[in-house]
Amino acid sequence: MSFLSNVISGISLGSIYAIIALGYTMVYGIAKMLNFAHGDVIMVGAYVCFFAVSAYNLPPVIGVLLAVALCTALGMLIERMAYKPLRQAPSLAVLITAIGVSYFLQNAALLWWGSDPKKFPAFIVVGEQNGVSLFGGQLRITYVAIVTVVACVAIMAGLIAFTGKTKMGKAMRACSEDKGAAQLMGINVNATISMTFAIGSALAAIAGVLMCSAYDTLLPTTGSMPGIKAFTAAVFGGIGSIPGAFLGGLLLGVIQIFTQAYLSQELADAIVFAVLIVVLLVKPTGLLGKQIQEKV
């Protein structure tokens, strides 16, 4: 039964990674940049929800919506202020700027919200219960886990439908392939990139709330490690690919929980990254990454 319990924990943690990874991969796919501040947007989302619910006693739903709205605005602001002026700059400059934005957000959070850990309220409950017990209490599934997995699948399906069926989503794919040609179609590339950041950051806010609901300690550095893990997941699955981010996130979560349970608590992260290295050695484009064949 503990095996099944680990599978569930793994999928639930993996779903959080997947939601973050989807944001990473969307931004990478269209803006062709690694937004290392993505993880810190998660943290901001979690703080916004925390204060809305704990300090202002707003209903949790409003807290989540506020987190999504503010992170969307934050993501667009970061893009406008920090990345847009570097559109023509070498990618290394953009990468370093992204790391700078990441530290800026962490330190701004430290300044505003202090270094003492906040205990995130458990609000995904039904009555007094935070989950269901099965098999006479041997297996417990929290509601947070259920909500996380459902949200993750819904988000992935939504993104696939959006990029595959809608005009705006197709325009994003066009920008991803060739920005110059997209401009010649009349697509406003700057607005499209801005929208990508908006979507990615909204997803980060959702991931932040779900993550802190499952693991309740909130610190200014809370988003940092999950951000890096999710980036790993996105690369693992094939960066730029939506199903790849989903698969990579799930696998990473399951691998992490299983290593913690059966091999070593301390070495879990090392083993997770070792798996990534092995996968990239064998398949450099990631599990579902496409080898782009160009015909000249």
Next chain:
Amino acid sequence: MALLKADHIHVYYGSIHAVKGVSFEVNEGEVVTLIGANGAGKSTVLNTVSGLLHPRSGSIEFEGKDLKGMPPHKIVEHGLAQCPEGRRIFLQMTVEDNLEMGAFTQPGSTIAGGIADVYKRFPRLEERRRQVAGTLSGGEQQMLAMGRALMSRPKLLMLDEPSMGLAPILVEQIFDIIRELHKAGTTILLVEQNAQAALSVADRAYVLETGTVSLSGTGAELMASDKVREAYLGG
């Protein structure tokens, strides 16, 4: 009044002075071609008209309106479409999605009709409508690129090297299509290295040499000019 009028435009790539005071006009219903060797500045001129590059001085007017400072997507909205050099279709998207992107500036209700028009002109594309564009042959990709540009129902269609890299029979086909478009009243600005073919379809032509217009006239005049024959038509 000319539909498109470029007046003494100067364009730089960093410190390289690529276009040095080029002036030309395209009138409604005309096919005008810019011919010249590699590096003469032909594509630079088209990309400047499209707003991808900005002239340091000089002006470009379309329907009497100055295009200065207008972003590329706005220029498309004004009715200027470019089918770029090297085709640059979206290889990972289907043929139909590529066409839909061409109609990005158009109201949604007109897209189906536009796609039907393109399929009528290029039946091969209809056969392959669900295929990913990267799987098309070179000739088909060029047809898709031209069809995609037509989707915005442009008042002026700019074609950059449409014959590049195609087998002679396909080159002929592409120029037949240009003739048909001309007959249907489309105004075309054509950039070509294949001077012979370009002059044969053009009402008027400009010869570009290292960033300046060295010669201009009707297609027939330039075809008969000794200088053009020597330099571009192989004697």
